[in-house]
Amino acid sequence: MESKLSDKELVAIAMEMRNRAFAPYSGFAVGAAILCEDGTVYRGCNVENASFGATICAEQTAAVSAVAGGNVDFITIAVASTGDDYCVPCGICRQFLREFSADIRFLCANSKGEYVEYGFDELLPNAFEL
Ligand code: THU
Numbered sequence: 001m002e003s004k005l006s007d008k009e010l011v012a013i014a015m016e017m018r019n020r021a022f023a024p025y026s027g028f029a030v031g032a033a034i035l036c037e038d039g040t041v042y043r044g045c046n047v048e049n050a051s052f053g054a055t056i057c058a059e060q061t062a063a064v065s066a067v068a069g070g071n072v073d074f075i076t077i078a079v080a081s082t083g084d085d086y087c088v089p090c091g092i093c094r095q096f097l098r099e100f101s102a103d104i105r106f107l108c109a110n111s112k113g114e115y116v117e118y119g120f121d122e123l124l125p126n127a128f129e130l
Contacts, residue, residue, distance in 0.1 A: 004039045007076065007117075011109045013041060014078035017058065020045040025052065030081045032058035034066050037073035042066035059093040063100070074100050080109040086116050094124040102127070 005013075010033050017031025025048045032044040044062025048055045056064075059079060066072065077097065081087035086108040089097070097104055102120050109115040120127065 005035060005041060007078070007107055007115075010035050010041065010076060010078040011080060011107050011113060011115050013043060014058075014080040014107075014109060015113055017043050017045045018080055018082060021058070022047045024048060025050075025055075028081060028083065030058035030079065030087060032062040032080075033078045034062045034074050035076040035078075036066060036071045037075055038071070040066075040069070040071055042069060042071070057090060057093050059089050060096055063097060072100050074104050076105040076107060078107040078109060078115070080111075080113070080115075082111055084111060086110050086114075088118070089123070094120070095128070098124050098127045098129075 013033035014031045018029040021029035023029050023046055030046040034042045042062050042065045044058045046058045079087045088108045106118040107115045
């Protein structure tokens with residue numbers, strides 16, 4: 001457990017996590033950090049595969065790490081890449097994370113650490129649910 005981090009601190013962790021990316025095919029490193037209700041932070045990075053479709057995104061590895069750690073109370077996820085643009089989650093990651101809460105805040109950072117905030121109201125309106 002960590003004491004609750006600020007948005008800036010969470011973005012900084014996502015930026016650090018880009019260094020763990022395994023991205024030999026795209027060269028596009030992505031890092032992610034999920035802040036949970038109890039203050040715990042789970043980290044992720046993209047993990048690519050020679051069979052490209054087997055690649056998993058940074059947001060997904062962070063979420064899987066959280067679930068494996070027994071925590072599904074996601075509050076905020078920060079995502080950072082090495083690109084110039086703000087790194088917004090792909091469609092699969094939006095659906096993947098929406099499973100856990102409709103209220104997750106997304107902090108989407110660029111390579112300088114500047115970020116914009118989004119919610120599912122903008123990123124995945126009318127989401128599929130069972
Ligand atoms: N990627 C992520 O990690 N998160 C996203 O939301 C978009 C894409 C990764 C997957 C792949 O390793 C690389 O970025 C290029 O698509």
